[in-house]
Amino acid sequence: MPTALSSTDARSRARSEFAWWRPVRDVGYLLQFRAAAVRRRSAFRWSALLLLLITAAVAIVPAYVPAEDDRRLEIAVLMPTAMAGIFAISIISAIASGGGRELISREQGVAFPVSPTTDHLGALLLAPLNIAWLIQAWVLLGASAYGALPARLITAQTVILLWLALATAAAQVIAWVVEAIRRRPHGIVAMRFVLVAIAGVALWIQLTGRTTETLDRIPTLSLWIAGIGGFELGWFSAVLLELVLLFCMVVLGAIPAILAARRLPHDELRAETDTHTPRPMPWTDLSALLRIDRASVWRAVPMRRGMAVLAIGPGLVAVVGGLPWSSVTVLPGLVVSGGALLFGVNAWCLDGRGLLWRENLPVAPGTVFTVRALVIAEFLAIASLVTILLASIRAGAPTTAELTALACTLIVVTLQVVGASMRWSDQRPYAVDLRSARATPAPPVMMVGYSARLALSTTFTGLLFSGLSRVPDPTVSLLVAVPCLAWSTVRLLRSRRRWIDPAERARIVTTVAA
Incomplete structure (x- = not known):
């Protein structure tokens, strides 16, 4: 007579079933669960198709728009700064949301054994479903197509697309680290000091006139140069580097996500356990x-x-x-x-x-x-x-x-x-x-x-x-x-x-x- 697996056999069962693949499989199940709750599926399909068509048009059409070479050069010079800007905005968005958006809500997650790694991967997939992220991605892709010649369009957009994925994954790693620190004793105060220090440094750089010097040292410059260089050794090296870093960021993000999941968030806990003195009855x-x-x-x-x-x-x-x-x-x-x-x-x-x-x-x-x-x-x-x-x-x-x-x-x-x-x-x-x-x-x-x-x-x-x-x-x-x-x-x-x-x-x- 077959019996169900007991909790004490979970470790051996995990080893035999490739536990590293389980979060990826669970994300697929959760996506099917969310897709089943869509009220108007035809509208959803048309919306997804429309987003893909807009993205493709933005990434291709600007390259064939007639323009002066000086104007294209100006846009090309600004591309490394724009790449760094979307990375910074992705970090701010992920930190504000406590590590990224939820693929499944907390109440629904009670009935499903959702691991922190699954939660991390689901948040990565939901990151592009944000109009701020989409607009910035479209602007970056359009500027890349405009700044690069049509002959360099494929190489340039490949680098930019991989950079968008890498920046999103790296931003979520930072957000999970921040959330793990915030959930430690005195973590909220420590992170506030860090944020004030970062804002002070940025303001000091701007007021002292070192903005251009700082922007020239951004690592995205070498990636952009490789992207507009065509199918050369530098481009293959840049693409390989982005792929390796992307894989590392996706895997690395699970570590702070697990650390954050082991502690309760102070803000939410305080909001649910605080006591408030009754005030006089309103008139x-x-x-x-x-x-x-x-x-x-x-x-x-x-x-x-x-x-x-x-x-x-x-x-x-x-x-x-x-x-x-x-x-x-x-x-x-x-x-x-x-x-x-x-x-x-x-x-x-x-x-x-x-x-x-x-x-x-x-x-x-x-x-x-x-x-x-x-x-x-x-x-x-x-x-x-x-x-x-x-x-x-x-x-x-x-x-x-x-x-x-x-x-x-x-x-x-x-x-x-x-x-x-x-x-x-x-x-x-x-x-x-x-x-x-x-x-x-x-x-x-x-x-x-x-x-x-x-x-x-x-x-x-x-x-x-x-x-x-x-x-x-x-x-x-x-x-x-x-x-x-x-x-x-x-x-x-x-x-x-x-x-x-x-x-x-x-x-x-x-x-x-x-």
Whole structure:
């Protein structure tokens, strides 16, 4: 009579079944599990095909665009810096998410024996499903095709594609190391000192005029030279080096991932075990709901980390680059669109099962919707204001037209994104546990679509008001802002009517609380 394998025989069974291959096999199972949960499979296939076609077009078409040799040379000279830039941004993104995005949520992972190595490999596969990563990859591939001649296109793009994979894998290794350190005693304080020191060094390099000297020493220069050199020995050596380093980074990332998995994250543990002193009872339903929603947002670990990255990151870039006020006008749109992706696109997911309790409160449904929209707008506005304050350090004194355009941009993009977020939250709710710093409010594929639409609309709005900031009369910005605000308000009110409908609200509540 056959019997099941006992836990004491796991070691011998692992040896006989090639334990090193098990994480790869488990990732395949998890991908099948996630694919089975896709609601509209035909739309998913068309979206994947569209992304592949866009990537292929970006990587090929710019090489055949007529251009002067001097212009191509300028782009080619900037390529090593761009390669280093995407590596830095990949590191920041992976650290902010605590090692990378989850292939399977923590609650679902309870029923599946997901090892840290499997988690590490799954996070690597999800890294490209990020609109920020995709846009940067497209820009890098397009610049590479434009800077290289058509005869060198294959060799150059091979080096760039391998570099994108290598930079993503190396960034995740660094992120896992940081997360393992953060989970040790006093690890959070130690990492804050390290981040402040790195920011200080970068600022010192920029202020002392050594930026060009530092960029000339970037190792990516030799890789780019080998890529545009054609099928020569240097190219084969560069490709082989990237492949070896890529394999080493993928394997090496499992070590800090295992070390991090052995300890509980301090931030999440503190958020779940902290005690809070009760405050006096609020006077109105509106103030009571505001207090609840603010606490659910500001006490969540992903919200605090995301706020820090979104608010401080673009602001530091503006300080180092010395952006003028006409360029600063574009920043609020980027910050607001990124902030909505933290929870706004699925705004009711923060309640989880608590949304059932919220529905039993003697409060009007319209008040609940209004409070949630106000909290999202408050969160996005604070992040944008921090970015603007940092950017103002070196931007100088703004003119009346520039200040008016900046204020109009902030108000318009905030209302625009809040309206879109509440609309998507009503149309496509998801049951998500946002207690983990690595969680996302929607499936990865949906997040790509949300981020693409938000980035497109907010960037267009920012560029529009950036141009209007150069108009001497500030009234022009106000006149353009009025119809934009009216349109966003109408769409927000439509979403509010949908939420007030009992049948629609029941569908949202049962989905989120599932």
